[in-house]
Amino acid sequence: MAQWRKTACSLCYVNCGLEVQTEGRKIIRVRGDREHPRSAGYLCQKAQRLTWYGDHDDRLTTPLRRRPDGTHEPVDWDTALTEIADRLTAIRDDCTGADEGPMAYVGGGGQGNHSSGPYGHALLQWMRSTRKFGALSQEKTGDFWVNGKMFGRQTCHTAEGVEECDLLLVIGCNPWQAHGFNRARNVVNTIKNDPTRRMVVVDPRRTETAAAADLHLPLRPGTDAYLLGAILALILQRRGQDEAFLHARTEGFEQVAEVLRRIPVDEFIAHTEVPRADVERAVDLILGARAMTVRVELGVQQGRNSTLNSYLEKLLYLLTGHFGRPGTNALHSWLTPLWAESAGQRSAITGFEYIGGYLPLNTLAEEFLADRPDRARVMWVDSSNPANTAADTASFERAIAAADLSVVVDVAYTETAALADYVLPAASQHEKWEWTYFTLEWPVNYFHLRPPMFDPLPGTMTEADIYARLLDKLGALPGREALDHLTEIARTDRANLMTQAAPLLKDVPGIAPVLLHLTLGRTLPAGAAPAAVLWAGCHQAARRMTVQVQRALGTRLAGTDLGEELFDRILSSPGGLAFSKHTYDEVWDLMRGERVRLDVPELLERLAGLDPADDRPDPEFPLSLIGGQRRSHNANQILRPPAWRRTDPDGALRARAEDLAAVGASEGDWVAVVSRTGRVVARAEVDGTLRAGQLALPHGYGMSVPDGRGGRVVHGPRINLLTDAADRDPIAGTPHHKDVPVRLEPATAEERDTAQRDSERVRQLING
Ligand code: SF4
Structure with a gap:
């Protein structure tokens, strides 16, 4: 067995x-x-x-180099890394005047494949570059920006007390399918079956979660800010704010109240198309709650007014005092934060602010296509597939073609890899030591370092080794003797390793992860070298949260001994462990400053300026597309073969029967979804849970896969052919993917034939 x-x-x-x-x-x-x-x-x-x-x-098993005709040829590792190093050096030396440097780095891991990030950042720093893009800046940076304003740091990230709340307010997400918090289905079922607990869902669609809720507010897509603004105004009208909490823990309430008092509540509610009585009932439930938790996701973060939405949902729980207690929202700890604190830097090309260290993925193409000397020139993509995931596929394709050098580090021949100058094959996250950095829990927080299940596929390398070899070729690393000396210190006096390494880090501090990998890593058991980078994080956590780490580990060790203990415990816990344990009153220690700042002038101005008259559908594109719906059988782009999708093999377009009938279509027909930027043909599926005029296409499709006959076939809709990179939040640049203006048209005969042929091929692949 x-x-x-x-x-x-x-x-x-x-x-x-x-x-x-x-x-x-x-x-x-x-x-x-x-x-x-x-x-x-x-x-x-x-x-x-x-x-x-x-x-x-x-799966990739050899480095690839692009031929002049656009196809790829295999090359050996040394050739690939030498050529890349030569070209990087030439570009860096040629770009001494550009403040943000010549490189744009996209990705750096995700969904549990996190180890490559620190090593990729070492390369970015060697390139004297700051331009970093990723899934976080496609989804979450508006939230981070608000957190920075309210809690004092962009790394102050909020957690939810779903297990203990008596009111769960779910806005713009469907935990039943998308999860997003622990044991989501158990939580939804428990609340549904407990007469003392309530759930309110704000979502245009009657999701599985909405169907289980006590109250569903099916608002018009894109009107979340109006609904949240109206609810906040009603709370104030009823004097439902928690005065004691506001007085003790916050500042700026009066400025917020002044704007809320001026909200035209009836007009806002009418604009959302939610019955007024249901909005009042939601307010009743909020004001009657002992402990409310607000859970939001991409429905608001990738919807219209997304940064404003992130602000308003936080005001909901802060004005009512549902924060920092059991069952409410709170902040959480980090082993080391997954993103950075930005210092207000802006892109010289687009003017967008760096948030959490990231620029908006939506602006990546502009950084390359700008006709100016400080444009980005190197596209470095790591564990990411922007050819499919960034808005406006065509502009991404132009951007990568405009790069002087493009390199993809990945486990698979993705759509982005197919466009790159070089492709470097990485060992999969099942073939190396990896960890889950999404440690978003409160008051106990967890970390899970996991050992590999398989040896690396022959021909591949871990990202740690790829970057170490490349940085060595770039001359960024100390010589063998220095590395051997540090390795010896790691073996005999580990706690002092960083002090000893400090002189070597003076010029390129970003290479610290690579140094740890090459020195401490050599001393770790069972090939755990890539995990060496966690050692520094353990020491930082032990310093920052001594008492909380002691509690979690059940030890009285302190100082460097505690950091060492934490690192050893993480290494020896293949099933994960709790690394910090706070008490509720310690939540305030996680902020900068002592009070939550409620007034954010930029957002109060936007709230005051909301006008339903500015918010009418474009008559040319009157329907609203959920671009990237989570379903029971889709995931992110890392699951590539069609065989795993026996359910929903075509990635169907879901729509109400009447919206399909309006273009003469019905269940199973091929229809064209048309937007300002493109046209996608998809198989229609009737879905009565959507609002009239709302359509949905799933995420995680549109991949070009081997067709088993020496060619390739595209599996399902490439939804970013439809999205417009300029249709984005004005502060964070996050896309409005959950409300893409489109129209439906009948597919042409040629489109139908092509789609049917591809669908049949995909089904043959699925059925073997
Ligand atoms: S997709 Fe995986 S991580 Fe997410 S809830 Fe399901 S089992 Fe858990």
């Missing part, structure tokens, strides 16, 4: 603990890890499909 081994699911950012059985290089059985300190045995149906991530025909 094969042994059960512990790992984690990487198909959404909850990262449930798993136990798996393997056979050869395949995962053959998956079950929830009951001993996992956070997920405690929970898993959803998606985890059973994990094997498709690392086991398919598009």
Whole structure:
């Protein structure tokens, strides 16, 4: 009987603990890890499909170099890295005047594949560049910006007390399918079946979560800010604010109240198309709650007014005092933050602010296509597939073509890899030490370092090794003797390693992760070298949160001994562990300053300026498309082979029957979705849970995969052919993917034939 081994699911950012059985290089059985300190045995149906991530025909096993005709040829590692190093050096030397440097770095891991990030950043720093883009800046930076203003740091990120709340207010998300917090389905079912607890869902669609709720507010897409503004104004009208909390813990309430008092509540509610009585009932439930938790997601963060939405949802729980208590929202700790604190730097090209260290992914193409000397010139993509995930696929394709050098580091031959000058094959996250950095829990927080399940696929390298070898070729690393000396210190006097390494880090501090990998890493057991970078984070956490780390580990060690203990515990806990344990009154220690700042002038101005008259649908594109819907059988772009999608093999366009009928279509027909930027043909599926005029296409499709006959076939809709990179939030630049203006048209005969042929081919691949 094969042994059960512990790992984690990487198909959404909850990262449930798993136990798996393997056979050869395949995962053959998956079950929830009951001993996992956070997920405690929970898993959803998606985890059973994990094997498709690392086991398919598009795995890369050799570096590739682009030929003049656009095809790729295999080259050996030394050739690829030498040529890349020569070209990087030439570009860097040629770009001495550009403040933001010549490189744009996209990605750096995600969904549980996090180890590459620190090493990629070392390269970015060697290139004297700051331009960083990723999924976070496609989704979350508006939220980070608001957190920076209200809590004092962009790394102050909020958590939800879903397990203990008596009112769960869900806005713009469907935890039943998308999860987003631990044991989501259990939580939804528990609240549904408990007469003392309530759930309110704000969502245009009657999602599975909405159907389980006590109250569903099916607002018109894109009107969240109007609804939240009206609810806040009603709370004030009823004097529902928590005066004691506001007085003790916040500042700026009066400025907020002044704007809220002027909100034309009736007009705002009418604009949302939610019955006034239901809005009043939502206010009743909020004011009657003992402990409310607000849960939001991409429905508001990728909707219209997204940064303003992030502000208003926080005002909801802060004005009513539902913060920092059991069952309410709170902040959470970090081992090391997943993003940075930006110092107000802006892109010289687009003027967008760096938030959390990131520029908006929506502006990536502009950084390359600008006709100016300080434009970006190197496109470096790591564990990311912007050719499919960035808005406006065509502009991304122009941008990568305009780069002087483009390199992709990935496990698979993605759509982005197909366009790159060089492709470097990485070992998969099942073939190396990896960790889940989405540690977003409060008051106890967790970390999960997991050992590999398989040896690296021959021809691949871990990202840590790829970057170490490249930086060595670039001359960024100290010589062998210095590395050997530090390795010896790591073996004999580990706690002093960084002090000893400090002189070597003077010129390029960003290479610290690579130094740790090459020195401390050599001393770690069982090939755990890539995990060496965590050592520094453990020491920082032990310094920052001594008492909380002591509590979690059950130790009285302190200082460097505590950091060492934490690192050793992480290394020896293949099923994850709790690394910090706060008490509720310690939530205030996680902010900068002592009070939450409620008034954010830029956003109060936007709230005051909201006008339904400015917010009418474009008559040419009157329908609203959810561009990237989460469903029961889709995940991110890391699951490539069609075989894992027996359900919904075409990635259907969901629409109400009457919207399909308006273009003469019905269930199963091929229809064209048309936007300002493109046209996508998809198979229609009737869905009565959508609002009239609302359509949905799933995320995680549109991949070009081997067709089994020597060619390739595109599997499902490439939704970013439809999205417009300029249709974005004015502060964070996040896209309005959940409200893309489109229209429907009948597919042409040629489009129907092509779509049908591709669909049949995909179904043959699925059925073997
Ligand atoms: S909830 Fe997320 S992490 Fe957990 S099993 Fe499902 S997809 Fe994986």
